[in-house]
Amino acid sequence: MTLTYVLMQNLRRNPLRMGLTVIAFALPMAVFVAAISFVVALARVGAHNEAQLRLGVHHKQTLTNPLPEALRRRIEGLDPDRARLAAVCGMRWFGGRVPETQNTLTSLAADVDTFHIVYSDTDMTPEEVVAWQRDRTACVVGRNPATTYGWKLGDRVTLESTVPPYLALEFHIVKVMDNAERANFFYFRRDYLDESRKAAGFDDPRCNIFWVKCRSAAALRSLQQDIDALFAHTPDETKSEDENAFAANFTQAAGDLPGLMQAMAVVVVVVVALVAGNTMMMSIRERTRELAVFKAIGFQSSRVFTIVLGESVLLAMIGSVIGVLPTAALLYAFPVRGLSFGPISGLEVSWVAVVGSMVISLAVGLLAGIWPAMRAMRLHTTDALRRVA
Amino acid sequence: MALPLSYHWRNLLVRRTTTALTVLVIAVVVGVFVWMVSFAGAIDRTMSVASDPRKLIVLKQGATSESNSALPVDEFNKLSQIDEIARDADGRPLISPEMLLQVSLPRLRDGGRTSANVAVRGVTEAAFAVHRRIRLTGRAFSLGEREVIVGRTAAEQFGGLQIGDVVDIGYGGVRGFRVVGYFTGDGGPMESEIWGHLPALMNASNRTMYSSASLLLKEVAEPDAVINQVTGPAIQLAAMSEADYWENQSRLMQVYRFVSFLLVGIMSLAAAFSIANSMFALVAGRVHEFAMMRTIGFSSGSILTGLMIEALMLALVGGAIGCAACAVWLTAVGHTKDMFGANTFTTLAFDIRMNPAVIAKAMALMAAVGVGGALVPAIRASRLAVVSALREA
Numbered sequence: 001m002t003l004t005y006v007l008m009q010n011l012r013r014n015p016l017r018m019g020l021t022v023i024a025f026a027l028p029m030a031v032f033v034a035a036i037s038f039v040v041a042l043a044r045v046g047a048h049n050e051a052q053l054r055l056g057v058h059h060k061q062t063l064t065n066p067l068p069e070a071l072r073r074r075i076e077g078l079d080p081d082r083a084r085l086a087a088v089c090g091m092r093w094f095g096g097r098v099p100e101t102q103n104t105l106t107s108l109a110a111d112v113d114t115f116h117i118v119y120s121d122t123d124m125t126p127e128e129v130v131a132w133q134r135d136r137t138a139c140v141v142g143r144n145p146a147t148t149y150g151w152k153l154g155d156r157v158t159l160e161s162t163v164p165p166y167l168a169l170e171f172h173i174v175k176v177m178d179n180a181e182r183a184n185f186f187y188f189r190r191d192y193l194d195e196s197r198k199a200a201g202f203d204d205p206r207c208n209i210f211w212v213k214c215r216s217a218a219a220l221r222s223l224q225q226d227i228d229a230l231f232a233h234t235p236d237e238t239k240s241e242d243e244n245a246f247a248a249n250f251t252q253a254a255g256d257l258p259g260l261m262q263a264m265a266v267v268v269v270v271v272v273a274l275v276a277g278n279t280m281m282m283s284i285r286e287r288t289r290e291l292a293v294f295k296a297i298g299f300q301s302s303r304v305f306t307i308v309l310g311e312s313v314l315l316a317m318i319g320s321v322i323g324v325l326p327t328a329a330l331l332y333a334f335p336v337r338g339l340s341f342g343p344i345s346g347l348e349v350s351w352v353a354v355v356g357s358m359v360i361s362l363a364v365g366l367l368a369g370i371w372p373a374m375r376a377m378r379l380h381t382t383d384a385l386r387r388v389a
Numbered sequence: 390m391a392l393p394l395s396y397h398w399r400n401l402l403v404r405r406t407t408t409a410l411t412v413l414v415i416a417v418v419v420g421v422f423v424w425m426v427s428f429a430g431a432i433d434r435t436m437s438v439a440s441d442p443r444k445l446i447v448l449k450q451g452a453t454s455e456s457n458s459a460l461p462v463d464e465f466n467k468l469s470q471i472d473e474i475a476r477d478a479d480g481r482p483l484i485s486p487e488m489l490l491q492v493s494l495p496r497l498r499d500g501g502r503t504s505a506n507v508a509v510r511g512v513t514e515a516a517f518a519v520h521r522r523i524r525l526t527g528r529a530f531s532l533g534e535r536e537v538i539v540g541r542t543a544a545e546q547f548g549g550l551q552i553g554d555v556v557d558i559g560y561g562g563v564r565g566f567r568v569v570g571y572f573t574g575d576g577g578p579m580e581s582e583i584w585g586h587l588p589a590l591m592n593a594s595n596r597t598m599y600s601s602a603s604l605l606l607k608e609v610a611e612p613d614a615v616i617n618q619v620t621g622p623a624i625q626l627a628a629m630s631e632a633d634y635w636e637n638q639s640r641l642m643q644v645y646r647f648v649s650f651l652l653v654g655i656m657s658l659a660a661a662f663s664i665a666n667s668m669f670a671l672v673a674g675r676v677h678e679f680a681m682m683r684t685i686g687f688s689s690g691s692i693l694t695g696l697m698i699e700a701l702m703l704a705l706v707g708g709a710i711g712c713a714a715c716a717v718w719l720t721a722v723g724h725t726k727d728m729f730g731a732n733t734f735t736t737l738a739f740d741i742r743m744n745p746a747v748i749a750k751a752m753a754l755m756a757a758v759g760v761g762g763a764l765v766p767a768i769r770a771s772r773l774a775v776v777s778a779l780r781e782a
Contacts, residue, residue: 017666024662031655062491062506064456064734065560095457104453104732162732164459164598166451235560239493245503252496252503253729253736254641257648264421264652271417271656275663278410282670 007310010283011318018315021279025319028268028275029357030327035261035268037331037353041180042258048181049243052121055212055220056246057227060237066092066206067236072111075210078226084219089118090207092190096159096169098149104162105145109190115140118213119187122177131174132189139171139188146176159186165200169193180348212240269360272319276368280312284372291376292384305377312369313362320361328354392687392695398702404671408703411667415707415755416714418653418660423715423743423751425649428726430747431739432642438522438577440632443475445612447602447619448627454638454732455489455601456508460626465599467624473610477518483605485519487512488587490594491735492558495548498723505727507547508582508735509537509558511590519605522577527552527570530586535593538570540580542738546725556583559593566593578635581727581738603631638730638737645728657758664762668700672770679770680778689771696767697760704759708752716743 011018057075059065072088079085089111096107112133116124122140124132132138141151151157153173160168171188194205212227214220224240231238251258284291291304331349401408447468452458465486468474474482488511495501510516517523530536537556544550555565566585574580591597606615612630619628629637672679679692719741727736 016669020662020666020669024659024666027655027659027662031652035652059560060493061557061560062493064491064506097453102453160451162451162453163457164449166449249493249503249505250729252499253505253727256726257645260645260649260652267417267421267656271414271659274410274414274417275659275666278407278414278663279666281406281410282667286674 003306003310006307007314010307010311011314014283017279017282021275021315022319022322024275025272025316025361026323028272029320029323029361032265032268032272032360033324033327033349033353033357034331034347035265036356037349038261038347039258039265040350040352040356041348045181045247046244048121049247050217052243053214053217053220054118054243055214055224055227055240056243057210057212057238057240058208060228060239063208064093066208067210067238069205069207071231071236071238072207072210074230075212075227078223078230082215084215084223086213086215087114087117088213089114089211090190091209091211092193092206093163093208094159094169094188094193095162096186097162098145099158099160099168105159105186106184107159107186107188109193110187112189112191114213115187118211119182120213121179122175122182122187123179124175128175135172135174136189136192136195137170137172138174139186140175140177141173142177142183142185144183145186146173152176165197165202167193167196167200169196269364272316272361273364273368276312276316276319276364277371279315280308280369280372283311284308284376288379288384292379292381295379295381296385301377304379305373308373308376309366309369312372313365316361316365316368317358320358324354324357324361391691392682392698394698397695397699400671400675401699401702404674407667407670411663411703412707412710414660414663415704415759416710418656419708419711419751419755420714420718421656422653422754423712423747424718424741425646425653426747426750427715427719427741427743428649428739429646430744431726431741432639432646434576435578435737435739436632436635436639438575439579439635440630441521442612442630442632443606443608443610444519444631445604445606445615445619445628446631446634447604448600450620450625450627452627454634454730454734455487456491456733456735458600460486460599460601462597462599464624464626465602468602468604468619468626470623471604471615471618473606473615475605475607475610483515483519485512485515485603486587486599487516487601487603488591488594488596488598489600489735490558490590492556492583494550494556496727497546497548498725501548505547505736506729506734507543508733509590510579510582510584511587512584513587516584516603519603520574520579521605522575523572523579524574525570525572530569530584532586535564535566535585535589536569537566537583537585538572539568540582540584541571541573542576542580542740543582544571545740546581546727546738550583558583558585558590560595564593576740578638578737581736635730638733640731642728642737657754660755661758661762664700664703664759665765667703668696668763668766671699672696672766675770676773676778679773680775683773683775684779689773693767693771696770697763700759700763700767701756704755705752708755711755712743712748712751719743 059067069090072090075088092109094107094109095104097104116129153176155173156170158168158170214223227240228238294304328349335348448458449460468484469482477483490509491506492509493504494507496503496505530538539550550568552568554568558566616628619626724741727738729736
């Protein structure tokens with residue numbers, strides 16, 4: 001009689017209880033895998049941003065106060081050998097709305113010469129860089145708006161700015177960005193914006209933020225201090241933040257969905273542990289006599305322990321499989337794209353999330369089964385045999 | 390004849406472990422549910438305050454919120470041609486010109502690790518007449534000095550807004566504005582703002598245009614007619630009721646609310662199955678006992694009711710623990726949350742408070758879940774064939 005046989009028999013003993021427990025286990029696990037996918041995606045974006053080594057320099061009081069574009073040369077002047085910084089790209093918020101809709105894209109005007117260096121993660125090929133630099137109206141689009149509005153490479157698109165002076169500008173798409181981190185963005189040339197503003201009577205080229213591409217993490221930290229020190233006590237007082245800190249401000253205010261997901265993940269683990277523990281306790285209590293018989297016929301205590309623990313783990317794994325796999329399949333088939341909660345652009349299930357969920361279930365199964373298993377192991381055989389159900 | 394209540398709760402106490410674990414599951418789910426509902430309630434309360442039916446907000450056409458609207462002064466002046474605007478004691482129309490700035494301030498609830506964009510509104514005396522629910526608690530800003538007053542919720546949630554603190558607002562120079570007083574707005578969106586004198590703030594930020602205007606209409610006026618007049622060829626601006634404006638801005642919050650309720654809904658379902666599980670166990674071990682009771686003379690109806698009562702007891706005790714846990718969480722960990730308006734780029738701060746209505750809702754939900762989960766086992770138990778059940782060991 002193998003362990004597996006015993007376990008399967010035990011689970012088949014009370015199919016109703018098994019069924020209810022499995023469902024009560026599976027539902028929270030479904031929530032868990034979605035929540036964990038979110039958390040994993042966030043961690044991935046965080047790691048990506050850290051590797052990109054970009055430092056954001058904006059006005060200390062608020063991001064909406066623009067800085068003079070001459071600040072770029074002063075920042076570059078801090079490091080003439082380019083030992084610490086590779087390039088500086090000034091950006092200005094455009095807030096372009098897709099005409100006939102209420103959707104405002106995260107659209108920014110960027111310096112033509114350094115955009116592809118500072119944003120090397122857009123993976124622009126040399127030909128695409130040439131196209132960007134040759135065409136005044138060139139723009140680079142993330143995959144989310146491209147999919148939503150059916151834009152393709154080479155299309156001409158118009159956006160209406162939602163900030164004064166409310167210009168409507170036409171752009172020519174030279175690249176559609178594939179990667180997840182840039183999925184919600186729309187970049188175009190700042191010289192085109194400044195010319196258009198000048199034509200409308202607003203001649204003040206400024207930037208809301210300067211992104212500095214640093215050569216190392218240590219360089220980033222030292223530049224952060226030097227840049228803020230350089231502009232302290234001037235009208236253009238700055239605050240420099242790395243990309244993750246910058247994004248964190250928005251994540252918090254955009255509803256802190258990551259925080260919600262993390263909290264839900266913890267709640268789920270607690271609930272399923274309680275559910276599994278409950279069932280195991282019930283199961284053991286009614287089988288006291290049977291387990292005593294096992295011991296009486298010669299099963300060692302450790303074997304009894306293994307049987308009970310194994311049953312708990314098997315229960316947890318079954319519930320987990322039923323909860324996680326359909327959810328993962330659903331999210332794989334219909335990934336939620338087009339989210340704009342801070343840095344997360346979509347909810348896609350990842351293998352890390354699925355494997356992580358299974359591992360957590362295994363741990364919960366073990367945890368929930370330990371106490372009943374120990375009770376079973378420590379059964380005093382003759383006392384237990386004497387007990388009436 | 391009904392079974393005595395003491396029988397039921399003694400029964401639950403005998404099976405301590407099962408009861409405890411089931412109650413805990415319910416408590417956890419209820420705790421989360423109460424938090425969600427309280428947050429949704431805070432959003433609703435704020436939005437309901439911000440729906441004065443006589444108030445209109447006027448923006449530049451093409452702007453999506455006050456923050457990105459630039460209203461030139463001469464276009465603003467055209468608004469005085471509208472007859473339906475209420476007048477003050479001196480016969481002047483109640484139109485409030487306003488200008489929005491932002492300032493980045495540390496959030497108190499995470500120790501200043503992240504910063505929030507707080508709205509700064511430049512107002513004139515007309516603002517206090519138009520925004521009827523704003524009440525000063527203390528001094529107002531003096532007209533000649535660089536002073537500001539702070540909304541109550543903003544002062545509670547963001548750093549550097551206590552009386553006497555100096556906030557750097559403005560552009561082109563370090564412009565310190567001293568906080569001299571607070572104001573309340575019945576919990577509406579304006580309580581998350583800082584208010585200052587319009588000319589002083591325009592000076593500090595080198596601006597020449599307003600952001601928006603708020604109008605108070607006469608009681609007999611038709612808001613839609615006035616909106617048409619504002620968007621018409623004579624004035625050519627955008628107007629909407631205050632309620633519509635804030636409802637548009639609450640889009641992000643509605644998404645958050647939907648997601649959180651979806652998650653809690655699924656967890657409640659899991660709690661229902663857990664209760665059903667426990668109830669089946671509670672019934673299974675007592676088959677003999679129920680048969681005995683039937684022979685004594687209790688009807689099958691009273692057994693059914695009795696089991697429902699036990700499930701209700703589990704649900705209510707779990708619910709009570711969950712509510713208590715949520716209250717402890719809110720006091721100990723934090724009861725504040727702020728969220729961006731959809732287009733304002735500034736945050737609305739919320740105070741999450743439990744109130745009896747929320748607790749009642751949570752208890753009602755759990756009672757329904759408990760009863761639903763216990764229905765099938767209870768019916769089964771009440772339909773026992775007495776004699777064969779008696780024979781069971």
